[in-house]
Amino acid sequence: MKTILVDAIDGLIFKDGTIFQEMLDMLETFPNHKIVLTGANDEEFKKFKLDQVPYEVLASSTILKKLIQPTSGKCSNTTN
Secondary structure: OOEEEEEOEOOOEOOOOOEOHHHHHHHOOOOOEEEEEEOOOHHHHHHOOHHHOOOEEEEHHHHHHHHEOOOOOOEOOOOO
16 A cells, blocks of 8 residues: 655644644545655754644654764665
């Protein structure tokens, strides 16, 4: 089954942090797995209340933290 990728800010979430209810209702009609994508940093994550989104949230800052090894500052090898 395919995954639905949803834009967070100005997509599912308004700038005041409220959820766009019509979008949420429409998404709920699909049985697919949903992931909300955002470029928000930790401060913006709280500001836009992304922790209250009913789906998995994938932030670019989280991806970068996982890819960069804190001890060396080098990107990890994700192919092995």
